[in-house]
Amino acid sequence: MTIQSLDISPVGRVEGDLDVRVDIEHGRVVNAWTHAELFRGFEVILRGKDPQAGLIVTPRICGICGGSHLTCASWALDTAWETEVPRNAILARNLGQIVETIQSIPRYFYGLFAIDLTNRKYRNSRFYEEAVKRFAAFTGKSYELGITISAKPVEIYALLGGQWPHSSYMVPGGVMCAPTLTDITRAWAILEYFRTNWLEPVWLGCSLERYEQIQTYDDFRDWLDEDRNHRDSDLGFYWRMGLDIGLDRYGAGVGKYVTWGYLAHEDKYQKPTIEGRNAAMIMKSGVYDSFADTHVLMDQSFTRENTTHSWYDEGTADIHPSDRTTKPTAINTKDFDNAYSWSSAVLHKDFGRLETGPLARQLVAGGKHGESWQHYDGFILDVFKEMGGASIHVRQLARVHELVKLYRQAEHCLREFKLNDPWYIKPTEKDGRGWGATEAARGSLSHWVEVEGGKIKNYQVIAPGTWNIGPRDGEGIRGPIEEALIGTPIYDSSDPVEVGHVARSFDSCLVCTVHAHDAKTGEELARFRTA
Amino acid sequence: MTNVLWLQGGACSGNTMSFLNAEEPTVCDLIADFGINLLWHPSLGLELGNNLQTLLRDCISGTIPLDILVFEGSVVNAPNGTGEWNRFADRAMKDWLADLAKVAKFIVAVGDCATWGGIPAMSPNPSESEGLQFLKRQEGGFLGKDFVSQAGLPVINIPGCPAHPDWITQILVAIATGRIADIAFDELNRPQTFFNTYTQTGCTRNVHFAYKASTAEFGQRKGCLFYDLGCRGPMTHSSCNRILWNRVSSKTRAGMPCLGCTEPEFPFFDLKPGTVFKTQTVMGVPKELPPGVNKKDYALLTMVAKDAAPPWAEEDFFTV
Numbered sequence A: 001m002t003i004q005s006l007d008i009s010p011v012g013r014v015e016g017d018l019d020v021r022v023d024i025e026h027g028r029v030v031n032a033w034t035h036a037e038l039f040r041g042f043e044v045i046l047r048g049k050d051p052q053a054g055l056i057v058t059p060r061i062c063g064i065c066g067g068s069h070l071t072c073a074s075w076a077l078d079t080a081w082e083t084e085v086p087r088n089a090i091l092a093r094n095l096g097q098i099v100e101t102i103q104s105i106p107r108y109f110y111g112l113f114a115i116d117l118t119n120r121k122y123r124n125s126r127f128y129e130e131a132v133k134r135f136a137a138f139t140g141k142s143y144e145l146g147i148t149i150s151a152k153p154v155e156i157y158a159l160l161g162g163q164w165p166h167s168s169y170m171v172p173g174g175v176m177c178a179p180t181l182t183d184i185t186r187a188w189a190i191l192e193y194f195r196t197n198w199l200e201p202v203w204l205g206c207s208l209e210r211y212e213q214i215q216t217y218d219d220f221r222d223w224l225d226e227d228r229n230h231r232d233s234d235l236g237f238y239w240r241m242g243l244d245i246g247l248d249r250y251g252a253g254v255g256k257y258v259t260w261g262y263l264a265h266e267d268k269y270q271k272p273t274i275e276g277r278n279a280a281m282i283m284k285s286g287v288y289d290s291f292a293d294t295h296v297l298m299d300q301s302f303t304r305e306n307t308t309h310s311w312y313d314e315g316t317a318d319i320h321p322s323d324r325t326t327k328p329t330a331i332n333t334k335d336f337d338n339a340y341s342w343s344s345a346v347l348h349k350d351f352g353r354l355e356t357g358p359l360a361r362q363l364v365a366g367g368k369h370g371e372s373w374q375h376y377d378g379f380i381l382d383v384f385k386e387m388g389g390a391s392i393h394v395r396q397l398a399r400v401h402e403l404v405k406l407y408r409q410a411e412h413c414l415r416e417f418k419l420n421d422p423w424y425i426k427p428t429e430k431d432g433r434g435w436g437a438t439e440a441a442r443g444s445l446s447h448w449v450e451v452e453g454g455k456i457k458n459y460q461v462i463a464p465g466t467w468n469i470g471p472r473d474g475e476g477i478r479g480p481i482e483e484a485l486i487g488t489p490i491y492d493s494s495d496p497v498e499v500g501h502v503a504r505s506f507d508s509c510l511v512c513t514v515h516a517h518d519a520k521t522g523e524e525l526a527r528f529r530t531a
Numbered sequence B: 001m002t003n004v005l006w007l008q009g010g011a012c013s014g015n016t017m018s019f020l021n022a023e024e025p026t027v028c029d030l031i032a033d034f035g036i037n038l039l040w041h042p043s044l045g046l047e048l049g050n051n052l053q054t055l056l057r058d059c060i061s062g063t064i065p066l067d068i069l070v071f072e073g074s075v076v077n078a079p080n081g082t083g084e085w086n087r088f089a090d091r092a093m094k095d096w097l098a099d100l101a102k103v104a105k106f107i108v109a110v111g112d113c114a115t116w117g118g119i120p121a122m123s124p125n126p127s128e129s130e131g132l133q134f135l136k137r138q139e140g141g142f143l144g145k146d147f148v149s150q151a152g153l154p155v156i157n158i159p160g161c162p163a164h165p166d167w168i169t170q171i172l173v174a175i176a177t178g179r180i181a182d183i184a185f186d187e188l189n190r191p192q193t194f195f196n197t198y199t200q201t202g203c204t205r206n207v208h209f210a211y212k213a214s215t216a217e218f219g220q221r222k223g224c225l226f227y228d229l230g231c232r233g234p235m236t237h238s239s240c241n242r243i244l245w246n247r248v249s250s251k252t253r254a255g256m257p258c259l260g261c262t263e264p265e266f267p268f269f270d271l272k273p274g275t276v277f278k279t280q281t282v283m284g285v286p287k288e289l290p291p292g293v294n295k296k297d298y299a300l301l302t303m304v305a306k307d308a309a310p311p312w313a314e315e316d317f318f319t320v
Helices: A042-046 A053-061 A066-081 A087-118 A128-135 A141-149 A153-161 A181-204 A208-212 A217-226 A228-232 A234-245 A358-365 A379-386 A392-416 A464-469 A480-485 A497-505 A522-526 B014-020 B027-033 B049-061 B093-103 B112-116 B165-176 B206-210 B295-308
Strands: A004-008 A018-025 A028-036 A256-259 A262-264 A281-283 A286-289 A294-296 A303-306 A345-348 A432-440 A443-452 A455-462 B002-008 B036-040 B068-072 B106-110 B156-158
Touching: A004 B049, A018 A497, A028 A464, A028 A480, A042 A053, A042 A455, A053 A066, A053 A443, A053 A455, A066 A087, A066 A432, A066 A443, A087 A128, A087 A141, A087 A153, A087 A181, A087 A234, A087 A262, A087 A392, A087 A497, A128 A141, A128 A234, A141 A181, A141 B027, A153 A181, A181 A208, A181 A234, A181 A392, A208 A392, A217 A228, A217 A234, A217 A379, A228 A234, A234 A392, A256 A358, A256 A443, A286 A358, A358 A379, A358 A392, A358 A443, A379 A392, A392 A497, A443 A464, A455 A464, A464 A480, A480 A497, B002 B093, B002 B165, B014 B165, B027 B036, B027 B165, B036 B049, B036 B165, B049 B093, B068 B093, B068 B112, B068 B165, B106 B112, B106 B165, B156 B165
Parallel strands: B002 B036, B002 B068, B068 B106, B106 B156
Antiparallel strands: A004 A018, A018 A028, A256 A286, A262 A281, A286 A294, A303 A345, A432 A443, A443 A455
16 A cells, blocks of 8 residues: 655646645545645734725735725725715625626636646547637637636726726725716626627527526536537536546535625615624525535634644634734744644634635525525535535536626626715724625635724735635644545646646635735744845 | 746736736737747646646756746745745745746846835835845845846836736737837836836826816715825826726726836835825825926916816716
């Protein structure tokens, strides 16, 4: 029984630098460690700064989901300052986030994920030749169209915020913009362009309306069989090829899922509070435990972080993020028995380690908990159960399934804007604690802020990557990606594409992770500074 | 064929995301039509693990000629100058960078982090970050003041947080098509073609600037953002209002004050309390005036402009 250890540095195409170590036995992964290898210290930087500094700094944590960071930063100050946010502004924030995510889905699918379907490992698949035609990097027919058209949705972001990425147009009390009818009309046209040039003809092979009839896995299979255009669409083709090459057979993970909920309701969250958030989200928050098949609401107070296996000198207790006093270790030697990552382990105080991301959102969307008016969708939960749980393949389907729903939400925002009503209500700055949360394309994101004496006393971020990429926790339990890697078959250890499949199925975003666990005390940091 | 290697240090991937928004040419056009061969890129490259490490070593040994090294993100030196807080491909990124810089024909720094150190290098700069050839406005940076790449040029700086996609693609194409000698650089090694004019050039709120009509608070379609909301458009070198963002707008057009993100001082005043989205003034006069304008003339201009302002200057200008 030989165990081969494989250190993969970097895994690449995961938005940031992810390194993975896997132990392989009989051609399968039997143990895994994920480690984040970059520390920038954003939370350190934010200490003592202007309360609104987070609006400028946190989008720069991650240029991929900067709009999501901006959303969190704004809602965090909204709750701390007890603002009133006009409905136009809530819609404008939602629209910004939605188009960022709509951009991210094809960019991720073609640019980061589907390229690997052209790996020579799959040359014997009957789908291979067609996969190369569609998905080959830069030259594939779908790759080129998908990457190019992914720039379109964020033109709408630019109409609201002047540019994407890295605008700061969302502010406590509302938004900076006041779009005119011209902007709104252009935004409609951009959405339509995206739908008629890619989403319907290339991705779905059918109208949005036809796709929306799919409620169960059976419906989906019927849809596939119904029409050649469905089968040969990129979605239909991907689904069939994925089954053929076994993407439904590994990459399961921890089996418990979290979402903060997504998109504040324009009439129900105008006086935002931390406590009132769950009852005001269009897409509800929650934890889904697949072992017990139960849904419950998620609350920020349940969050814990543990740094036993991270490069921080902070002890081994599980603590609430806002109670962290982060002290980075000066010498970050890789030690897989002890500390091996800049990421912390994030936990739910009752449920332990949770996976976040589109799969989590869609599994929660299938729950009957929450308010009667909140979004409900049982499709992915049905697929999950029919297929016997999570896999790379189910995770992909959940991600792309959101496209049509988000498209509809974008239409809703454009319809609901009342152009002559206010976009901003000037708040009064004050001290206090705030919390803002949202769902980035790749999962749950939240900011905790404490303002004291007119400046930031403490700023804490937990990003999707922190949930998913985190190392082992205080009890030695693996993080979600580490767990998902267990059982992965490795065909060629010199090109472990399967590890890439699993890691990338989370669309894990390391650039967030690396910043998210930074020191709290300037004094401690002074020791490491030479500049 | 022009071989391009794109690496990220202390980065957020924002410049990559911006680059992917390019439309004329698109990223795919660069490869299909302009002979650019992207050897590897963190978000787009095929190789992982050892295969990438081999590719990097082949560049360093000269087996693969490295025509353009694009760097995004700051150079992380922490802890204590070792660079171990940013390891890449099993090694401190700054060590890869030092080796690759010796063989690259051209080096292009994309975005504020690679040019000046950017947000990570803000006080207290916990990651000991710096830019490739500058730390903020101070010359030197990681490669040193006198560094020139194999082609004899210093690092070409394309600042911005992020850099505009057209700024990036046009420089890459200029190099690939042998036109880089046509481009003049300013004292910060920025291509003048993009950074000679001010952000304000082309701003739709210029008429309000001229009549000293201010946007008093956010969410307004009227007024200039310079007087109250801290806009740096008149003082910042960029072409944001000439070469629009995402083809449709700019921050100031949308109502967001320019943060001056193409200048080495960004973020200005280190975001100290009271400095975010607020114009710093002394006795009601902005502390910083457009370059070349003195306080006395400014006061005089203000008086005349306010006196001459037509009533519409205070109305909802870009009405529904």
